[in-house]
Amino acid sequence: MPRPPIAITTRTWMNAHVRVLNATYEDFDLVPAARAIVLLVEDLALTLVEHSPRFVVRSQHVAIPLPRTIQLFEYVHTPPRPTIDDDTRASFAGVLARDHYRCAYCGAAGATTVDHVYPRSRGGNNSWSNLVACCLTCNNAKSDQTPEESGMPLLWVPRTPRTDRKRQHTIWRELTPHL
Structure with a gap:
């Protein structure tokens, strides 16, 4: 019943x-x-x-x-959403959301800062592939070095988010569960 x-x-x-x-x-x-x-x-x-x-x-x-x-x-x-490519400037909030607020160096939850993988002092840009979420401790320890120089390898490769396409596929799967 x-x-x-x-x-x-x-x-x-x-x-x-x-x-x-x-x-x-x-x-x-x-x-x-x-x-x-x-x-x-x-x-x-x-x-x-x-x-x-x-x-x-x-x-x-x-x-x-x-x-x-x-x-x-x-x-x-609705106006078309701009296509995100790797040269698009990433936002602070966007990088934190993409990385789910996890530090890309130690994996700790609650990352509050964003780090340039290739430092700005050496010509690093603000692209999606050069920015990662980072905890304050790791950000200070890495300073203006590359991950290799600091001995702090990245836990994942930073990529441009593709949320619109993934979200649309999730919606289609939800609406067509028997296909």
């Missing part, structure tokens, strides 16, 4: 985010669950994937299963 639906707790509600797809099934945005429910109630979107049929957002007159992915009914034009 299936279990009855559970009303969503405040903690679940506040932490839940919903993937929004454009009418063409392209990744559009990640919004808080409250915004997604508004889009559904106002008939601007359709639920494609539910979190679980047990999690239901309730009001006095309606009960809506908490969605994981919704699709907008109308196409919303």
